[in-house]
Amino acid sequence: MADEFNSMEDLAFSRSFRNWVLNKDAAERGFWENWIARNPDKADLVKYAKAMIYALHTDTTVLSADEIDEEVRKALVRLKEAPRYIPLDGPRGRTGWWAGLARGRRFWFAAAATAALGFGGFFIYQAHSHRDVFRAFLSNYKKEAVRQEVTDAIDDHAFNLPDGSLVRLGKSGKLYFPAEWARSPARREVFLRGEAYFDIRKNLSAPFYVYTDQVIIKALGTSFIIRSIPSDSWTTITMVTGKVSVYRQEDFYAHSPVGHAPEGMILTPNQEGVYDQGEDRLHRTLVGTPEQLGVQQDTSLCFEARPVREVFGRLQEMYGIPIQYDEEAAGCPVTVTLGDESFYDKLNIICKAIRGSYEVIDGNIVVTMPGCK
Amino acid sequence: MSAVNLLGEDLFLWNEYRTGNADAFGALIRVHYSDLFHYGTRFTRDAELVKDCLQDLFLELWINRETISETSFVKYYLLKALRRKLTRKIGRSRYTGSWEELHFESLFSGSYPVENNAIREEGLPELTKKMRHAVSGLSKRQQEVVYLRYYVDADIEEIAEIMSVNRQSVYNLLHESLKKLKKLSGKASRFFLFLPLI
Numbered sequence: 022m023a024d025e026f027n028s029m030e031d032l033a034f035s036r037s038f039r040n041w042v043l044n045k046d047a048a049e050r051g052f053w054e055n056w057i058a059r060n061p062d063k064a065d066l067v068k069y070a071k072a073m074i075y076a077l078h079t080d081t082t083v084l085s086a087d088e089i090d091e092e093v094r095k096a097l098v099r100l101k102e103a104p105r106y107i108p109l110d111g112p113r114g115r116t117g118w119w120a121g122l123a124r125g126r127r128f129w130f131a132a133a134a135t136a137a138l139g140f141g142g143f144f145i146y147q148a149h150s151h152r153d154v155f156r157a158f159l160s161n162y163k164k165e166a167v168r169q170e171v172t173d174a175i176d177d178h179a180f181n182l183p184d185g186s187l188v189r190l191g192k193s194g195k196l197y198f199p200a201e202w203a204r205s206p207a208r209r210e211v212f213l214r215g216e217a218y219f220d221i222r223k224n225l226s227a228p229f230y231v232y233t234d235q236v237i238i239k240a241l242g243t244s245f246i247i248r249s250i251p252s253d254s255w256t257t258i259t260m261v262t263g264k265v266s267v268y269r270q271e272d273f274y275a276h277s278p279v280g281h282a283p284e285g286m287i288l289t290p291n292q293e294g295v296y297d298q299g300e301d302r303l304h305r306t307l308v309g310t311p312e313q314l315g316v317q318q319d320t321s322l323c324f325e326a327r328p329v330r331e332v333f334g335r336l337q338e339m340y341g342i343p344i345q346y347d348e349e350a351a352g353c354p355v356t357v358t359l360g361d362e363s364f365y366d367k368l369n370i371i372c373k374a375i376r377g378s379y380e381v382i383d384g385n386i387v388v389t390m391p392g393c394k
Numbered sequence: 395m396s397a398v399n400l401l402g403e404d405l406f407l408w409n410e411y412r413t414g415n416a417d418a419f420g421a422l423i424r425v426h427y428s429d430l431f432h433y434g435t436r437f438t439r440d441a442e443l444v445k446d447c448l449q450d451l452f453l454e455l456w457i458n459r460e461t462i463s464e465t466s467f468v469k470y471y472l473l474k475a476l477r478r479k480l481t482r483k484i485g486r487s488r489y490t491g492s493w494e495e496l497h498f499e500s501l502f503s504g505s506y507p508v509e510n511n512a513i514r515e516e517g518l519p520e521l522t523k524k525m526r527h528a529v530s531g532l533s534k535r536q537q538e539v540v541y542l543r544y545y546v547d548a549d550i551e552e553i554a555e556i557m558s559v560n561r562q563s564v565y566n567l568l569h570e571s572l573k574k575l576k577k578l579s580g581k582a583s584r585f586f587l588f589l590p591l592i
Contacts, residue, residue, distance in 0.1 A: 030572050034543060069525075072518060073575060076525035077544055089427045092445060096452040097420050173481055176558050181461055 026056075026063070032070035033077075042074050154270060158197070158212045158232045166200035172215070184209055184222055186229065191216035214251055220244040221263075236296045236303070237273045239285070240265040254298040259308055260288045267294045267303055290314055290341035291364075292384040305384035311340050311364040321361075326354040329390070332371055340364050346388040350375075353393040404468040412459050419459075423452055426469055429546060430476050436541060437480050447479050470552045473542075477556060524578045536571040539564055 025031065032038045041049040057067055084092075159167060172178045172194045179189040183202040186209075190196050194215025202209065205227065212232045221229045223242025231238040233249035235256040243263025249256040258267055266285040273283050286303045288294045291311040295304045324332050330351035333344045342364070357374045359367050368379055368386065377390030404425070410418030427448070434444035455462065455475070465471045532540065535557075542548045542556060550568070554561045 029576060034547075036547065068515070068518060068521065069576070069578075071515070072521040072525040075518075075522040076529050077540070084428060084431055089424065089431075092427060092448070093420055093424045096423060096449055097416060099449065099453050100416055100419070100456045173478065176478060176481075179463075181463065183461065 026066070029066055029069040029073060032066060033073040038070065039074055042071050043078075154232050154234055154237070155197075155212055157274075158210065161210070162199050167197050168200040169198075170194075170196045182209075182211070184224065184227075184229075186222045187218075187220040189218040191218075213247055213249055216246070216248045216250065218244070218246045218261075235270070235298055236294075237268045237270065238265050239268070245288075256296045256298075258288060258294040260290050260292050261312075262290055262314065264289050267296070269296065269301065269303060271301070288384070289343070292342070294384075307342060307381050307384055307386075311342060313339050314341050322359040324355060324357050324359075326356055328352045329355050329371075329375055332357060333388070336364075336367060336371070343385045344388060345385055347390065350390045350392045353390075408465065408468045411455075412462060414459060416456075419452075419456060422468070423448075426472055429469065430472055432545065433473055433541075434476055434480060436538070443483065444480075447476065447483055451475055451479050467552060467555070469546070470548060470556055473546065473548075474556045474558070521578065525575060528575050528578060532571050532574060533567075536567050536574075539567040540571050543568060 026035070026038075037049045038053060040047040041053045057064070170178065170180060170188075170190055172190050172192055177189060177191045177194070179187065181187055182198060184206075188196060188211075192215075194213070194217055196211055196213050196215075196217060198211040207227060209224070209227050209229045210232065211230070214234065219229075219231065219240070221240045221242055221244065225241055229240045231240070231247060233247065233256055234251065235249060236258075238245075238247060238258055240263070243265055244261040245263075245265055246259040246261065247256070248259075258265065265288050266282075267288060268283055268285040272285060275283060286294055286305060288305065291308050293306050293308050295306065296302070297304065322335065328351060329346070332355055333346060333351075336342075336359075337344045353375065355371070355374050357371055359370065362370070372378055372388070372390075375390045377388055379386050379388045381387075404422070407418045407422040407425075411422055430448055431441075431444055434447060435441055438444065451472075529537070529540070538557065539553055542553045548556060550561050550564050553568075554564045557564070
């Protein structure tokens with residue numbers, strides 16, 4: 022026991038020692054007086070620890086038990102009157118005034134605005150090249166409550182959505198979603214501003230949509246990172262596992278025939294989709310350092326005079342990245358040993374062995390090789 | 395400040411609260427109120443503001459009870475949530491509108507109990523004065539780490555969680571702080587230098 026107190030802080034941070042120092046009649050008295058008598062060599066430690074305790078003493082407002090009870094009572098009264106959701110306080114900026122209007126008055130406000138602007142207003146709206154996705158998102162939930170999760174500039178925050186999907190919302194982020202999700206919803210929808218990691222719980226009958234100011238992402242059961250910072254003119258989607266479709270607003274909201282999905286771009290693991298607002302185009306590329314899928318196994322792979330096709334097949338399997346090559350040369354034998362190098366280092370080793378080269382095109386690896394010998 | 399080991403009871407109350415038991419929630423906030431309030435008043439002298447923040451925090455916790463995760467560290471979860479809330483309320487710079495690091499303000503500013511009978515021990519009042527001086531020389535973050543370690547009994551990992559920094563920084567902050575407090579006099583530092591050999 023005595024060995025446990027070998028420094029000033031061991032003593033000062035001990036609740037029992039502290040109790041005794043601050044209250045000589047504490048129940049611990051017997052123990053500490055005894056301990057000190059048995060450890061004369063630690064007299065200095067005890068003195069310093071006491072000084073530390075006195076120095077850390079604060080005499081600020083201490084609430085009485087009655088005052089605390091009163092606060093707890095107040096809190097419980099407020100719970101009973103609590104709404105079932107946190108009212109949307111509307112982000113500052115372009116949608117703030119709109120969201121701030123009471124729901125009932127919003128219609129009249131819009132009607133009056135339309136009347137005042139007449140057809141001119143209509144054309145202004147059309148000329149605005151980008152739809153307000155946020156408003157479109159909110160309008161779907163006019164009757165239901167929309168909740169928002171917000172993070173500040175120094176913190177991120179992980180939480181579960183009503184369907185069990187996990188979200189880690191980055192700094193200064195906002196995520197909006199319906200406060201209550203139907204038991205078997207036709208679709209699950211959220212709106213994101215900022216950066217967030219999503220791990221979507223698989224539900225094939227209810228696709229998960231993430232709306233952002235620039236693009237819409239549709240997922241089934243996957244994990245990915247979206248970066249959609251309001252001040253940026255681009256949005257990126259980085260795949261971790263699974264598959265998503267990314268849509269430009271125009272394609273997403275285009276009137277498509279029933280049963281036809283809008284035209285989008287599919288992303289698979291280790292691919293990254295970038296939407297460029299200036300060009301209004303989606304690009305597909307690879308993440309900077311592709312990661313192996315699943316659990317890292319013993320990655321040492323030896324190929325002795327195996328067809329190139331088999332080597333690439335294995336690599337594609339490990340990273341989920343499509344590798345394209347000329348079928349004519351695919352049967353050529355190659356001898357390589359791959360260890361725990363990065364994806365690109367592995368590619369370089371293989372290309373050196375086959376005297377070929379590769380390029381990243383549209384999120385695929387395209388290999389050029391001269392053929393056998 | 396608070397009873398020592400409430401982990402089991404805490405967990406029970408927390409889980410009850412998550413299923414919508416208002417009484418359990420009341421009991422939970424009753425248990426932690428004084429620690430939360432004390433911590434909150436380290437950041438501002440405005441006690442009413444801290445009370446308001448706590449009321450808002452409780453309401454939010456209640457409304458979000460179904461989406462709040464299971465945690466085995468209820469108290470630290472609450473402290474972190476309060477810190478987050480205070481940052482939003484008072485951490486915003488009036489001039490730039492941007493968020494600032496929350497300042498641990500009025501720490502240990504009370505008058506020290508030198509006149510107290512308990513402190514009549516020889517040399518102790520002087521040492522306490524020096525110690526107090528050393529404490530006020532610590533950075534705000536160092537003070538906050540010491541506070542959480544001392545008043546809330548939080549360990550390195552829990553402090554890291556509350557302050558949203560990594561464990562290594564907490565360890566460094568605490569280590570540096572204690573080093574400074576031990577360097578009060580030549581005698582003390584010599585004494586502590588030999589400590590590891592004992």
